Amino acid sequence: MNTATTEATRELLLSRIRDVPDYPKPGVLFKDITPLLADPVAFGALTDLFVELCTRHGATKVVGLEARGFILAAPVAVRAGLGFVPVRKAGKLPGATLGQMYELEYGTAEVEIHAEDLSADDRVMVIDDVLATGGTAQASLELIRRTGAQVAGVSVLMELGFLSGRERIRSALAGAPLEAVITL
Ligand SMILES: O=P(O)(O)OC[C@H]1O[C@H](OP(=O)(O)OP(=O)(O)O)[C@H](O)[C@@H]1O
Numbered sequence: 001m002n003t004a005t006t007e008a009t010r011e012l013l014l015s016r017i018r019d020v021p022d023y024p025k026p027g028v029l030f031k032d033i034t035p036l037l038a039d040p041v042a043f044g045a046l047t048d049l050f051v052e053l054c055t056r057h058g059a060t061k062v063v064g065l066e067a068r069g070f071i072l073a074a075p076v077a078v079r080a081g082l083g084f085v086p087v088r089k090a091g092k093l094p095g096a097t098l099g100q101m102y103e104l105e106y107g108t109a110e111v112e113i114h115a116e117d118l119s120a121d122d123r124v125m126v127i128d129d130v131l132a133t134g135g136t137a138q139a140s141l142e143l144i145r146r147t148g149a150q151v152a153g154v155s156v157l158m159e160l161g162f163l164s165g166r167e168r169i170r171s172a173l174a175g176a177p178l179e180a181v182i183t184l
């Protein structure tokens, strides 16, 4: 994130993220963004930051990752004047989909996109709350690549650096930027 992200804004956002130990399972420190969503000043400041990144990187579409990514990405798309496209967990989209499996800590999961929602003319900004292991973002980038669209970047509120998601998605980014407002 560049100098336009003031330290005061970062501090405000960080103060609105609640740590919940041992959720959803023992050993996980869950980063709960509901206090941030409940504060219109903080939510508005984060939306402004993401809009600025969409503009800077020339996005034509905003992709949100289910479910918390939907909440953050939708107001960005509206404010930036761009279309919103959901990447959903498998089995939720009614039309013709592309699907991508990915590995979780234990087992596998799958995400899907409506194939007709993106085309080769699009440059896509992917928005989510957390980059952890990078599995969700990596699968989503692969889906976007398969539609023929370009990736303008991935923007997240929080990067959990110790889980090395940045390294995992490096090749899928193909040179596009990963922007994290807060790195922990
Ligand atoms: O980098 P990763 O290890 O893939 O983890 C990050 C993902 O995990 C969380 O979503 P989750 O699947 O818990 O879904 P939710 O937003 O529906 O709660 C988070 O919102 C990211 O999408």
Ligand SMILES: Nc1ncnc2[nH]cnc12
Binding pocket: 028, 029, 030, 031, 032, 130, 132, 133
């Ligand atoms: N620690 C965490 N907190 C919130 N969301 C997450 N997604 C993956 N790891 C997470």
